[in-house]
Amino acid sequence: MRVAHSADEIRRQLQSLRKSQSIAFVPTMGCLHDGHLSLIRKAKALADIVVVSIYVNPLQFGANEDLDKYPRTFEADAKLCAEAGVDFIFHPSTLYGKNGPAITLQAAASLCDCLCGASRPGHFDGVVTVVNILFNIVQPDIAVFGEKDWQQLTVIRRMVSDLHMPVEVVAAETIREKDGLAMSSRNRYLTADDRTAAIAISQALRSMQRLAASGESDIDTLKQEALTILANAGITPEYLDIRHPASLKNRRKLNSLRPARAFIAARVGTARLIDNMPLELTQ
Ligand code: PAF
Numbered sequence: 001m002r003v004a005h006s007a008d009e010i011r012r013q014l015q016s017l018r019k020s021q022s023i024a025f026v027p028t029m030g031c032l033h034d035g036h037l038s039l040i041r042k043a044k045a046l047a048d049i050v051v052v053s054i055y056v057n058p059l060q061f062g063a064n065e066d067l068d069k070y071p072r073t074f075e076a077d078a079k080l081c082a083e084a085g086v087d088f089i090f091h092p093s094t095l096y097g098k099n100g101p102a103i104t105l106q107a108a109a110s111l112c113d114c115l116c117g118a119s120r121p122g123h124f125d126g127v128v129t130v131v132n133i134l135f136n137i138v139q140p141d142i143a144v145f146g147e148k149d150w151q152q153l154t155v156i157r158r159m160v161s162d163l164h165m166p167v168e169v170v171a172a173e174t175i176r177e178k179d180g181l182a183m184s185s186r187n188r189y190l191t192a193d194d195r196t197a198a199i200a201i202s203q204a205l206r207s208m209q210r211l212a213a214s215g216e217s218d219i220d221t222l223k224q225e226a227l228t229i230l231a232n233a234g235i236t237p238e239y240l241d242i243r244h245p246a247s248l249k250n251r252r253k254l255n256s257l258r259p260a261r262a263f264i265a266a267r268v269g270t271a272r273l274i275d276n277m278p279l280e281l282t283q
Helices: 007-015 034-046 074-084 115-119 123-138 147-162 185-189 192-213 219-232
Strands: 002-004 023-028 049-054 088-090 142-146 168-172 237-243 260-268 271-279
Touching (some): 007 123, 023 034, 034 049, 034 074, 034 168, 088 123, 142 147, 147 168, 147 271, 192 271, 219 237
Parallel strands (some): 049 088
Antiparallel strands (some): 260 271
16 A cells, blocks of 8 residues: 655556556545445445545634544554555645635535535535545546435535536445444544434434335424434434435425435534435335
8 A cells, every 4th residue: 555645646656557447536534434444345346446535624624613623543544544455545734725725616505505514604615626626636437425424425426417527426325333323533522421312313314214114204294203312312403304315405295206315413512423314205
């Protein structure tokens, strides 16, 4: 495994390889866990060479968010990457000047003024800007993103299709702890009590899945059930929403012909956790 610290270095390293081998890319902010490892496994299964970037992107953090506190664990990350068979780590110290790039991308409000975007203005603009920079540097054939960050996955899919970027976006399923909690770098902020309470997030999503599968199509009924599960764990969600998985438009009623996905974000202790699951009305 090789580690590149600048755009020029990774470009040089990949230059001749890309002529005969396919490249899969897993962009990360480090602090790798089993969720990332599953993205890496997917990347390995789909291409000859796997590149992982580790870069905590200041552009996607708001003024009062956890940029300074965000865990930076490069040694441990590199070890995990080596064990997982990653070929290249791209670990730049910065990707743009101190004031940020002069040219940035902007994601459409229709995709960003809801869910996480509503409370994190500018977040997805920061994500698409840096992912575009990373794509231009690495020039992968395939890029793998986790379904846990569904809104991010959706925005990136739209960026790639609207801007005709020559990369295939592949989604990887959310990896969960045994009790259902979605794996996240932010889970390490949870105290033991928070950790117990946090299980309610996936339980609330599963309860909506079960109700939908049993034929309940009324969104308010689904949400009420989920809110009760969260309230019993002492959690007031930042949002609990049911939306179309691609347009992210609000769904008012479940309809077996049109897909829907349920989304929750909640602060548990000092950690802001997110999760989502598909809903299928089967009756
Ligand atoms: O999902 C993440 O870790 C980040 O948002 C990403 C895609 C690496 C961009 O900084």
